[in-house]
Amino acid sequence: MLSLSDAKKIAAYKAVDENITSESKIIGIGSGSTIVYVIERILQLKDSLDKEIIYIPTSFQSRLLITEGGLNLGDIDQYPEIDVTIDGADEVDENLNAIKGGGACHLREKLVAEAAKKFIIVADYSKHSTTLGEKWKQGVPIEVIPFAYLRVMNSLKELGCDNPILRMAKAKAGPVISDNGNFIVDAHFGLIKQPKELLEKIKLLTGVVEVGLFVNMAKSAYFGNEDGSVSIKHT
Template identity: 40%
Template sequence: MSSSTTTQEQAQLVEASKRQAAYQAVKDYLLPEYTRIGIGSGSTVVYVVEAIAALGPSVTSKMAFYPTGSQSEELIEAAGLNLQYISKLPAGEQLDVAFDGADEVDEDLNLIKGGGACLWQEKIVATSAKRFVCVADFRKLSPRLGTAWKKGIPIEVLPMAAPRVLDELRRMGALEPRIRPGVPGKAGAIVTDNGLWIVDAPFLPLLLSKDTESGAQNEDREKGVWTVDALADRLIKIPGVAEIGLFYGSNGLQVASGAQKPVAAYFGMADGSVEVRTPSA
């Protein structure tokens, strides 16, 4: 009984931490003059939409909200917010800000995303925004990607290319990459909103540039030891790969458009506080 109560309390704590982080992120980054807002996928984004809706129609009626998939589309509609689609964003225009979660976040704010199989849409929305803000709970913090998230880097692939992609991943040192299965009890792979498959590719924890620059650790690609940037660059070049669940490179403070990394990451901590991490100079 006591074990069950402890488990329940822990679950409640995690949910409370997500909510706290979401409300703080919205308070800091959703300015009243903004008109185009990206909304990501995942359990933490539920609270982001809740926080936005709590601002009331006097603020939100002037805003349009762009989802990354069916889940965020439903959240936007259920909250009574104005739904719009990224395909309708005029050429040359950007979203003012996008909020999304992550499966894992490292010290340099590189992300693993795609546990919910929406990584391609998530990357399109994030890179369409002037500012991308990540919202998560304390369990998602890691010193290096692949430390806590052991399921692997999600990779969206053409079904016909999946066997070749798996072969190439093994040659690169991936640890038992596999096609993600679909509905439990039914044969076949999970199919994304784009009609593609997801391959999950576990690697050893990914190094940061500072690891190799300081000589603390060196890449050994044949044994699957890669830096984030090098692995991302190699993965996206495999024929048949449509998109990868590594969000890396620059953030929206460094480049005018196309940034994949967040300008800030909000983490709800176990003690009820919110830790905010921003890119190092």
């Protein structure tokens, strides 16, 4: 039986093998623990890939992985059109809708995902569910302008969130600050049977920068399983 880390690894390797080729020119690199294995596999295949490939990070973490690996670093404002983006997820439903933002990077992750011709999700078996909210219990991550967070939290209650929580840092006193200088509110809505509608309602709230619901975006998802196999789902 594979550990969650090993399940992430085999899924990441297969996703890279099948989606990053010599034809790929601009690659989006997501954030989180799974992306370490994505970069690891890219570096293993480096000699067989185009040396001019540009890699677009979604966070400080992925930027560091790219530069430490000696890969070509680019930014979304330089390369607004991306061939393929590979990223992890906190939960993925049967329709490949996802919750992202556990690492507070979902604004940049969504920008890089939307800019890609193909958005590929990589995850371990524990992230796959029938309905969003079934396994990810921390709530929908919402990036919020700092001075608006209390008003947004009150509005989220009106939308059906019982107890929105301002995410607090673990190594310091105070809230988590995103790479963009904003706060993160985690809003639990239970099972999310209509993620598109919920996303639209939250996005309309003044002060909300981005919502960690990725709806109708992924082309494929790779799930590493306990038995060492990889399940691939397509939209």
